[in-house]
Amino acid sequence: MGHGLASLIIRHTHRLPAPTGPAGDGAVAARQLDAALMSVGFKLSAELLAHLSELSEGTVVDTAAHTLHAVRTRLGDHVEHNAYFRDFPAHVPATLDFWMQCIAEALADDTARAGTLAQLRTGVLDLLTLPSYGNYQHTYAEMLAAHDELIAAAGDRMTVLHLGGSLADETTAAYLALAGSSTPLGDDDRNDLRLLAEHGASGPQPEAIPVRENRALINQVRLEKGADLLLDTVTDVLRLACALSDGDVTLLEPTRFRALSRPVRRALLAGLDRVIAASPAKLADVPAHREPWKRLGERLHPHEYPRWPHAAEVFAVARGEQRARSLAGRAEECLAMHNIVGAVELLTSAPGKLFRALDRLLRDALTQAERDAVVAAAERVAPQVSGRVLLAVREHLHNRAEETGERRVFVNRRGRAWVTADARPPVLPAERERLTAAVDAELRRRLPTPRHLLIDPAVLDVALPLSGKATTSGLGVLPRGSISPVEGELLRFFVYWKQTSRTTDFDLSALMLNADYSTHSWLSYTALTGVGGEHSGDITDAPDGASEFINLRLDAVPGTFIVPQVNVFSGEGFDEVEESFFGFMLRDAEQRGRPFEPRTVRMKSELRGPGRVALPLAFQRGTDGRWRAKWLHLYLTGTPTSNQVEGNRVSVATLLRGIVAREYLTVRYLADLMADSATTVTRWEGGSLPDEPVTYLGLERPEGLHPDSQVITPGNLRDLIPA
Structure with missing residues (x-):
């Protein structure tokens, strides 16, 4: 559990909870850990390196194992990323040439020849019936052997891990931050809150828990520990009941309520009774969720508990036997x-x-x-x-x-x-x-009135996270509507998925649009090469996990927009697969390296959402010729099967037009308001840092910042939202 909590802290804060253990000479192991981290684009801060060096070698080695695993998982480097074309992006064939090769190999295969000939006679051929189509033709090790080492470049990402406080202090701080969030959390953050609540629900609490979904998860743990419930509306009780049944505390999806034990039923009914006794007008909240209340009543049996008559009124309103005007x-x-x-x-x-x-x-x-x-x-x-x-x-x-x-x-x-x-x-x-x-x-x-406001200009165009649902968990992920520059010569998308039980085919594509949002061209499994790029090849089954890539030379890409998308062609959806994520890398043209190089990953986000077409972000070429990313985090319904970039390009273009035209509130807006009252405002673009505590706004916490500074980065940007 300790390592799991430490990994959670690393993901949320890029701080490593201060490891404890016997003193010793851990300098060599600490430097080895630092080198291993740098190979994937992370490094230890000077303070953290010094702290580890004073611990025993065994303690450092144990710390290194879970730290590396946490970092590599955050990058997507915890799995093997193979490519269908072993030499990708080199030697990717033209699409028709590749298909003809697959047909020739099928005709040479005694088991496939007859079926292939029969299809050819009809004039329609199913690629999925060809033995060499859609499945890796080489091992991961053979693919690695075909690629040169990655050449280091100045533009490679390097993220610093800082020294945190004790594990207990970091866990409490993380719990208070998530529990007291002023904006709703995403699914992964809610899962983390549930875990943290097991350690923090009976300890210090935030001044307020404004998000009702968070309150439901905390109440679930408080109920298990016998603590008083935090209830002030009837809907708080409904959300808690959903949490107890592993249902949807947001109340967007119906929950199948489980049979509840008698002590739990008593706690829920007593809570309902207290809420209505204190404010009968709150019965007006019941009709908004009439059906869930009726189903919950079948599990709670309120008629068996006449000592709580106000609770019975809730279900009378749900059944329409009592009126409550909202x-x-x-x-x-x-x-x-x-x-x-x-x-x-x-x-x-x-x-x-x-x-x-x-x-x-x-x-x-x-x-x-x-x-x-x-x-x-x-x-x-x-x-x-x-x-x-x-x-x-x-x-x-x-x-x-x-x-x-x-x-x-x-x-x-x-x-x-x-x-x-x-x-x-x-x-x-x-x-x-x-x-x-x-x-x-x-x-x-x-807003706070900082004495010294220090701003990294790179954060100013990051959209304010007015809801955690406007983003997904991962590395380098920004809220919907954020704009960030794209620096590099090669842009490479990747998607990874691993099916749970059914054959599942995800397809990575990139749609190129003109300035008027008309279609210019695309790269996909039906168009493997062209427009300055290459597709790594179609994988159609992922029992052990599968990856697809698209490589683009930005100076050769036509049009104004690049819209990467992931289509579910068949099988399990994004919410059903065991694991799935999308991301992109940036490289210099001469860096070479494997199809997936963690040091060059700029963004990796989980794919967990409704619909059958995912649109994580789009890239737009400005009038200055430079490319910028606009973050979308959108899902289209698509069709049950056979989603392709060709079939959804009109709906994607229409949606993109509306998103690009919309102006989102960004950090710049709140920074300008804070600057009105700050004593000193400094734009910081590297170099020396003030010796005094500051309020720092930036993409990453810089090394050397005064320890008493308040630091706001995308990881805790919700803290900037006023209560």
């Missing part, structure tokens, strides 16, 4: 009668709901007096609205065009995306400007 329902009645002022007065008691409804209220307002009433109410309640909602509304207002007819992009909390025409009437400039000013002022008031 605030949203009453506001809808006002809007149906065009009573804008009445709706606003109701919603001021729920400031977050009012802010989420601002656009609709302003669209429906017919007079200036009504619009003034809406804005005045928003200005009045802004101090009571969460920072995440304020930021979301600020971003919405910034993108709210006055003209109608623009495309509108929707992305749900699981990353599934769709586009529709925007036929909404405009929100008038005067109201948008007043609301924008009110939000800016409120956020400025809540």
Whole structure:
């Protein structure tokens, strides 16, 4: 468990919890660990190297084993990345030549000849029936032997591992950070929180646990430990019940509730009773999840516990036997009668709901007096609205065009995306400007007032993570909407997947689009070469894991956009396979090396989402000729089988147009607000660091920063979101 927690800390913070053990001369083992880390693009900080050198050799060797495993897993280097074409990217044949070769080999095979001839007579040939198609024709060791060593380059990534505190202190800090997050977490972070809660749920707690999903996971552990539950709404109890059944605490997917023990049933019913006894109006939350409540009632048997009558009311409302009017329902009645002022007065008691409804209220307002009433109410309640909602509304207002007819992009909390025409009437400039000013002022008031703000300009275009669902776990992954420069001559995508039980075929493709989003060309298993690049070959079965690559020479790529995508052609989906991830590498043209070189990996993200087509990010060539990445983290529904880049290029282009046009709130926005109150603001692009504590914003914590500094990097960017 200790090594598992240490690996979790490394993933989240790039800090190694200070190893403990007998003193000794571990200098040689520490230097060997440093060398092994540098071979995959990591290194020990000077402080960490010195700490390890003073421990016994055995302690350092034990530390090295789990540290290397954690780092290599984070990079995707924990598996063997073979390529169908052994010499890739060299000697990749033209597509038709390759297919003819596979046919010739099938005709030379006594077991395959008859079936191949029969297909050829019909004029239609299934490539998957050819013995040499879709399966590795060489071992991983034979592929390695065909490639020269990677030549070191100045642009290779080097990530520093820093010395952390004790494992107990780091575990507590990680628990407090995730439990107290002001934004919802992604699936992997929620799993980490569940693990951390086992160690932290009965210890120090954050001042608040604003995300209800986090509270459900913590309550699950508190219930197991016999601690008091953290409940203040009926939905808290429903989420906890989902957690106890290993269901979906976000309530997006239905949960099949398990039979619950009598002590657990008593705890849930007692909790419900306390919530309703304290505030009967909270029964109005039940109808929003009527069906799950009815199914949960079948497991809790509330009629057996007459001492908790308020709990029984919850299920009476769910069954429709008792009425509970919600605030949203009453506001809808006002809007149906065009009573804008009445709706606003109701919603001021729920400031977050009012802010989420601002656009609709302003669209429906017919007079200036009504619009003034809406804005005045928003200005009045802004101090009571969460920072995440304020930021979301600020971003919405910034993108709210006055003209109608623009495309509108929707992305749900699981990353599934769709586009529709925007036929909404405009929100008038005067109201948008007043609301924008009110939000800016409120956020400025809540942000810290750093004495010295130190900013790495590379982080300024990173989008604010208003939801953990806007990103995925991995290395170098940035929130949806972030923009980052692409420095290198060769861009290489990779995908790895390992099926769970069924034959599964993932296909890596790259779509090239012109400036007007029309299709220029693509690379895929149906187009192995061209447009300045090569595809590594189609793998159609992955019982032991499989990889596909696309190699591109950026100066030879046509068009304006490169859109890598992963299509599920057949078999298990992204949520079903045992493991799957995507990433990209950047290299200089003369570096050579294997198809997968961990030192050159710039980004590796898990593929876990709905749909059958994954769009992790896109690359855009600017007017200055330089390439930049825009992060998407999107999934398209696709079709049950046979998804191909050729079939979804129109929907991808339409979606990309909407995403590229949207301007996301970035670190730059909050940094500008913080700079208004900072004593000193410094742009730091390398070189010496201040001797004093600073508030540092950057992509990575630099070595030599004052230990008392507050450090904000993409790993803890959620800490920048005001409560």
